[in-house]
Each structure stands twice: as C-alpha cells, then as structure tokens.
Amino acid sequence: MFAQDKQVAGLVFDKDSKERIAKVNIRNLRNGQSVYNTLKADFKISARPGDALVISKQNYFNDTVRVPATGDMAVYLKAKSIMLKEVNVRDTILTADQKLQETRKAYSKIYGSLAHKDILSIGPNGAGIGIDAIWNMLSRSGRNATHLRELIEQDYKLNVIDQRFSKKLVQQVTGLQDPQLSSFMARYRPSYYMVTTASDYEFINQIKSNLKRFQRNPNAPGYVPLTP
Numbered sequence: 530m531f532a533q534d535k536q537v538a539g540l541v542f543d544k545d546s547k548e549r550i551a552k553v554n555i556r557n558l559r560n561g562q563s564v565y566n567t568l569k570a571d572f573k574i575s576a577r578p579g580d581a582l583v584i585s586k587q588n589y590f591n592d593t594v595r596v597p598a599t600g601d602m603a604v605y606l607k608a609k610s611i612m613l614k615e616v617n618v619r620d621t622i623l624t625a626d627q628k629l630q631e632t633r634k635a636y637s638k639i640y641g642s643l644a645h646k647d648i649l650s651i652g653p654n655g656a657g658i659g660i661d662a663i664w665n666m667l668s669r670s671g672r673n674a675t676h677l678r679e680l681i682e683q684d685y686k687l688n689v690i691d692q693r694f695s696k697k698l699v700q701q702v703t704g705l706q707d708p709q710l711s712s713f714m715a716r717y718r719p720s721y722y723m724v725t726t727a728s729d730y731e732f733i734n735q736i737k738s739n740l741k742r743f744q745r746n747p748n749a750p751g752y753v754p755l756t757p
Contacts, residue, residue: 534560534575539602541570541584550606553586558593588730610733625688632681686721693724693732702733703740713743 541553549570556563557574558581566572576582578598585591589606596602623631696714699705705713717739719732727735 534577536573537576537596537602538571538573539566539604541566541572541586541604541606544605544607550586550589553584553589553604553606556583556585557581558583610730610737625685625692628688629681629685632684690719690721690724694719699736702736705740709743713740716743 539555541550541555542548543550551566551568551570553566553570553572554563555566555572555574557576559577560575560580562575564572564574574582576596578596580596581593582596582602582604583591583593584604584606586606588609590609592604592606594602594604694714696710699714700710703710703713717736719727719735723732723735
C-alpha cells in the first residue's frame with residue numbers, strides 16, 4: 530500500500546501561542562495510516578503530495594491539511610478553550626482578600642471577639658471573663674456588630690466573584706460587547722462556590738455553555754443575584 534509513498538515530516542504548533550504541542554494524532558485519509566507525534570511535536574507519516582491528513586488532539590479543533598509537493602509541514606491547531614497562564618499583576622487595585630483585610634482593620638472592634646470566642650479567657654494574669662465575648666452577647670452594639678460582620682463577609686464573596694468573573698475575561702471568551710456583554714454577565718453570574726472550586730478549563734467551558742443559551746434568546750430578562 531505504501532510502495533509509492535514517501536516519509537513526510539512535520540511539526541504541530543498551537544495556533545495562538547505558537548508553542549509546540551505533543552500527543553497529536555495524524556491520519557492519512559487515503560491510505561489509512563495513523564501516527565502520533567513525539568514529545569518534541571514532530572511526526573513522520575507515509576504519504577504522497579496532495580494527500581489529506583486529519584490532525585486531531587483532545588481540547589483542540591480538528592484540522593485537515595494537504596501534503597505539499599516539497600518540504601516539511603508545519604501544522605497549527607486551534608485550542609477549544611482559552612488556557613490562562615499565571616500572571617503577576619502589580620497595580621493599585623486590591624484583591625478580594627486584600628479588601629477584606631482592609632475592612633477588618635477599619636472595623637477592628639467588631640472582630641475583637643474572633644480572638645476571644647469563649648466567655649472564659651486565659652490571659653497573663655490567669656483565667657478571667659472575656660470582655661469582648663460579653664459585649665457581643667449582651668449589647669445591642671454586639672448584635673449590630675454580628676450583622677455587620679455578616680455583611681462584610683457577604684461583600685467579600687461578591688468581590689471574589691467579580692475578581693474572577695471579570696468583564697475583561699468574559700469579553701475575551703464570548704466576544705460580546707455592551708450592552709449584550711453586561712446583560713450576559715448579569716444573567717449568568719456564577720455562584721461563589723463555582724468561582725472558588727472550578728478549574729480554569731471548567732470555568733471557561735461554563736461561560737461558553739451559557740453563551741449558547743444567551744444567543745438562543747438574548748432579549749430574555751436576566752436575574753441579577755444580590756447574594757453569592
């Protein structure tokens with residue numbers, strides 16, 4: 530079958546990053562031969578000029594290329610999802626955790642009991658009554674402080690969601706522009722649990738799945754959750 534074929538060599542690259550990618554399957558539709566490229570991303574396959582090669586890899590879109598008359602091949606595959614690389618951001622914008630710490634400093638009195646959860650406390654002079662604990666239990670101010678702490682924790686969770694489900698990321702994944710972008714983000718705002726447990730791949734796939742729902746009915750009224 531391969532008597533008139535020659536060994537065709539090539540390399541496989543990521544279309545966006547231009548980095549080499551391995552474990553890619555290359556299949557010749559004419560003679561049925563199928564090979565995988567090496568960890569260095571190169572491959573060799575029996576083929577003739579003009580043969581159609583199907584290039585496939587998990588999490589990438591398949592591509593079909595023709596074998597050139599001369600020279601080696603360079604194949605570029607498009608990833609199905611955006612792979613987010615670790616980036617160190619240095620600016621004046623506080624993260625959700627930094628905002629929480631700043632808020633706790635500003636309202637340090639309401640967090641005093643966190644270090645004295647028990648009524649009975651032990652200090653340098655021996656056992657005694659925890660003043661902060663009594664203050665929180667008996668006073669109206671203490672009850673207000675408890676409520677304020679809950680609001681601060683809730684605000685923290687909202688900031689965590691905003692930090693990951695950012696307008697820049699959603700626009701990059703969906704390609705939407707305002708006002709459709711804002712409508713989409715309001716309708717499909719993720720939960721705090723989703724934001725803190727999903728991997729980048731799962732998170733972006735969820736956005737893409739919601740985009741399909743949005744495109745089917747973009748004018749439907751959205752629900753904007755007030756709590757995470």
